[in-house]
Amino acid sequence: MARRMSADGYGKIISIVGKPMGLDVERIKADFPILIEPINGHRLVYLDSAATSQKPRVVINAILDYYRKSNANIHRGLHALAERATESYEKTRRHVAQFVGGVDPHEIIFTRGATESINLVAYTWGETNIGEGDEIVITEMEHHANLVPWVILAQRKKAILKRIPITVCGHIDLSSIEDIITSRTKLVALSHMSNVLGTISPLAEIIAVAKRHGAVVLADGAQAAPHMPVNLTTLGVDFYAFSSHKMLGPTGVGVLWGRRALLEAMPPFNFGCEMNREVRYDRITWNDLPHKFEAGTPNIADVVAFDAALTYLEDLGMENVRAHEMELTKYAIEQLSAIPGIEIQGPQEPEQRGGAISFTDPNIHPHDISTFLDSKGIAIRAGHHCAQPLVRTLGKVATARASLYIYNDQGDIDALCDALIEMRKYFGV
Amino acid sequence: MSQSLDDMYREIILDHFRSPRGKKPLEHSNIESDGMNPSCGDEISLQVEMDKGVLKDVHVNCRGCAISVASGSMLAETVKGKSFEEVEKLAETVRKMLKGESSEIPDEFGDLDALKGVRQFPVRVKCALLAWVTLVEGMRKYRNGDSGKAVISTEDPEVTG
Numbered sequence A: 001m002a003r004r005m006s007a008d009g010y011g012k013i014i015s016i017v018g019k020p021m022g023l024d025v026e027r028i029k030a031d032f033p034i035l036i037e038p039i040n041g042h043r044l045v046y047l048d049s050a051a052t053s054q055k056p057r058v059v060i061n062a063i064l065d066y067y068r069k070s071n072a073n074i075h076r077g078l079h080a081l082a083e084r085a086t087e088s089y090e091k092t093r094r095h096v097a098q099f100v101g102g103v104d105p106h107e108i109i110f111t112r113g114a115t116e117s118i119n120l121v122a123y124t125w126g127e128t129n130i131g132e133g134d135e136i137v138i139t140e141m142e143h144h145a146n147l148v149p150w151v152i153l154a155q156r157k158k159a160i161l162k163r164i165p166i167t168v169c170g171h172i173d174l175s176s177i178e179d180i181i182t183s184r185t186k187l188v189a190l191s192h193m194s195n196v197l198g199t200i201s202p203l204a205e206i207i208a209v210a211k212r213h214g215a216v217v218l219a220d221g222a223q224a225a226p227h228m229p230v231n232l233t234t235l236g237v238d239f240y241a242f243s244s245h246k247m248l249g250p251t252g253v254g255v256l257w258g259r260r261a262l263l264e265a266m267p268p269f270n271f272g273c274e275m276n277r278e279v280r281y282d283r284i285t286w287n288d289l290p291h292k293f294e295a296g297t298p299n300i301a302d303v304v305a306f307d308a309a310l311t312y313l314e315d316l317g318m319e320n321v322r323a324h325e326m327e328l329t330k331y332a333i334e335q336l337s338a339i340p341g342i343e344i345q346g347p348q349e350p351e352q353r354g355g356a357i358s359f360t361d362p363n364i365h366p367h368d369i370s371t372f373l374d375s376k377g378i379a380i381r382a383g384h385h386c387a388q389p390l391v392r393t394l395g396k397v398a399t400a401r402a403s404l405y406i407y408n409d410q411g412d413i414d415a416l417c418d419a420l421i422e423m424r425k426y427f428g429v
Numbered sequence B: 001m002s003q004s005l006d007d008m009y010r011e012i013i014l015d016h017f018r019s020p021r022g023k024k025p026l027e028h029s030n031i032e033s034d035g036m037n038p039s040c041g042d043e044i045s046l047q048v049e050m051d052k053g054v055l056k057d058v059h060v061n062c063r064g065c066a067i068s069v070a071s072g073s074m075l076a077e078t079v080k081g082k083s084f085e086e087v088e089k090l091a092e093t094v095r096k097m098l099k100g101e102s103s104e105i106p107d108e109f110g111d112l113d114a115l116k117g118v119r120q121f122p123v124r125v126k127c128a129l130l131a132w133v134t135l136v137e138g139m140r141k142y143r144n145g146d147s148g149k150a151v152i153s154t155e156d157p158e159v160t161g
């Protein structure tokens, strides 16, 4: 039995090895100050964590603490504060490396977010490794962040962009994978978990084919890293991107993990201070990893505070987070499906999906759904979720999406369903 | 129910949304015009029959939110018998009302007055404008003898002003 102190100092028995334990959601809710903020006269029911998660008190305090006690520029000063700031910043890097399965901290690069992480790969690795006629393979369920950089790279390089389709149930369709990934495929870039359908990609199967052809694999972990255990030492991908703000941390911090050999061979992304070792007018030598990719003053305070978010998640245990969300997703799908007219997009099996649940009503536009729910204090997202081609593939103009996290419980789902029933009466459909 | 929600979804608007006018496709149309807001996913197709310089009939096919559907339905109800200049003027009045640039609502507006509540939801103004902009664009092209068909969007700030 693992007994740890939670980050806010409460002793919590959080997990029995091997068996996931339910989360104490009531207690978790109390750690998130925003959840007591009344919205339109109602208790806030926050079901939009796939867009961004809320932040626990420990993370908010960590930002304040940093500016109060440690603020200085990093890697530059020789004074005590500079050392303190540098150490805090690098501590988060080591923590991230540990969090994703114990990779080498030199392979962890801080960016502004998953979007920038993927752009970094497209502009450095992509620039030097993709040529005319090469193939870049993505899937039909990509977020624009893992779609637009490849469309643009393919255009720039006259490369060919190919797609792995999804089935009508919202699974990745592996049936023609051998035709799609070929010896001309240089890169397979795919979402680990879809932000629209919740679908978890069958990475192992896809990586096996990609590796046979010598292709590099990038996984967009923006939705997976916050919600399930991720071990990059065994996952088999070559690059992995995610964002702090979707996993309890501050906005403006992203992570790119890449295999050392790949990162070392890549040219820098941005140029300026910190990314080089010796600068002359006619010759510049690049700095070592990870600094080569971190030009300029980074988002120090938010990186430092991200550490507290990781600790918070570890204290809960990522297996427990996943188990909680699977259970709640199952409940939500059952309850939503029972409402006449409501149609759920994406896989129905909780084992094969995360807690981003897209749904539609044949007669009510998602924006009306969202406006109505907002009047009840229920925050969901409506629209194309930065995945326009996917939503078009689903034959929809938009969807409504409720997305779950550690601070949601059945009461939140019940509030959502009650409001949807009332909404259908309100619009008279 | 919260005050502003009922302000936007007035009973008249919900009525137009539930049973939109102008649903019947036209047999003889001289104008076809499409509008689309990619970010919302709202789509509208208009068919217009012009006769001796006035709009004789219009068919509105709108796939969108309650506001865009209701606005399209109100358009179908108010534009018949109007010339291009009159339609353009009416569309401009609707635009001003939605943007809060004018609070004077002429009597001839009828149901259109109910769209006023949308003002409190700035992100929805483009929904209420879509049908109007699409119609004016189609009629302008027709008048100028321009047969090119481009899809117009009220997510373009140059279109909505």
Ligand SMILES: Cc1ncc(COP(=O)(O)O)c(C=O)c1O
Residues within 6 Å of the ligand: A050, A051, A112, A113, A114, A115, A116, A143, A145, A146, A191, A193, A194, A195, A220, A222, A223, A243, A245, A254, A386
């Ligand atoms: C699957 C997926 N990929 C990438 C991103 C981009 O993340 P960010 O906006 O933090 O860069 C998101 C978040 O919107 C996402 O859901």
